Amino acid sequence: MFRRLNKLFSILIMLFMVFAVNASFSFAYYSNYPVNNPTETELKNLTYEVFVWNSDQGYWSVSNLSGTAYLADGLQVWEFAPYSDDNDKLYSNKVAISDDFTDSWDALVAVVGDISVNCGYRNGFHNAAVGGVQYSQHKAGVAVDMTTPSGYTASVFATKASNAGFVDAHVISGTNSVHADAREQTGYPTIYTNTGSGLYVFTLEDALICNDYSPILTGFYGSIDIDEVEDFQQDNGLTIDGIVGSNTWDELTD
Ligand SMILES: [Zn+2]
Numbered sequence: 001m002f003r004r005l006n007k008l009f010s011i012l013i014m015l016f017m018v019f020a021v022n023a024s025f026s027f028a029y030y031s032n033y034p035v036n037n038p039t040e041t042e043l044k045n046l047t048y049e050v051f052v053w054n055s056d057q058g059y060w061s062v063s064n065l066s067g068t069a070y071l072a073d074g075l076q077v078w079e080f081a082p083y084s085d086d087n088d089k090l091y092s093n094k095v096a097i098s099d100d101f102t103d104s105w106d107a108l109v110a111v112v113g114d115i116s117v118n119c120g121y122r123n124g125f126h127n128a129a130v131g132g133v134q135y136s137q138h139k140a141g142v143a144v145d146m147t148t149p150s151g152y153t154a155s156v157f158a159t160k161a162s163n164a165g166f167v168d169a170h171v172i173s174g175t176n177s178v179h180a181d182a183r184e185q186t187g188y189p190t191i192y193t194n195t196g197s198g199l200y201v202f203t204l205e206d207a208l209i210c211n212d213y214s215p216i217l218t219g220f221y222g223s224i225d226i227d228e229v230e231d232f233q234q235d236n237g238l239t240i241d242g243i244v245g246s247n248t249w250d251e252l253t254d
Pocket of ligand 1: 138143144145179180
């Protein structure tokens with residue numbers, strides 16, 4: 001009898017461990033990257049979950065793409081995905097991008113030819129590690145830092161980027177690189193409980209993950225996300241209403 005109870009106890013412990021391991025995998029969006037310190041070849045060989053925001057219609061298209069698939073003319077997925085060899089939490093196989101961005105990118109490539117990318121979409125961990133600003137457009141998947149192609153000065157290249165339709169294009173101070181973005185607005189908008197799908201909802205979900213909360217990363221502000229925001233608001237002494245305005249954004253992106 002005692003041995004049988006002991007065995008039952010062991011099985012319960014095992015079941016608990018299996019559940020605990022599964023739970024940590026399912027929520028660990030940024031620590032389940034398949035390899036640490038990936039080489040360029042490994043980055044190209046990975047499969048990425050790519051979220052493309054349709055700016056006119058207001059919806060996300062989600063697909064699994066290989067690292068060498070193209071997001072736009074000459075722009076491969078792995079080049080735009082967040083990666084760094086600083087910390088394994090920076091790696092992610094989730095990528096956000098918008099069609100406003102790719103339209104401007106294609107128009108710029110048509111003028112200047114191939115462009116080398118330094119940095120595209122960043123998750124919150126990556127943005128912090130590279131010293132990105134708190135309300136970075138890189139975290140919304142609408143920004144890119146590019147090396148100025150030969151034959152251009154950085155300031156002329158920035159002007160070409162503006163002419164191609166990027167909302168903000170400027171030389172990154174003290175470098176030969178240009179930042180360009182297809183932002184919908186400066187800063188991040190208020191996310192209401194009935195916002196539904198939104199470009200910056202993906203940014204919100206990522207920010208929650210970076211704060212160890214567990215939204216569903218879909219770009220749609222659903223009931224689980226709202227619960228997580230309300231938990232975050234409660235834990236941080238904010239008004240508990242599920243509405244992500246400037247106070248909640250400030251805390252989330254701090
Ligand atoms: Zn930038």
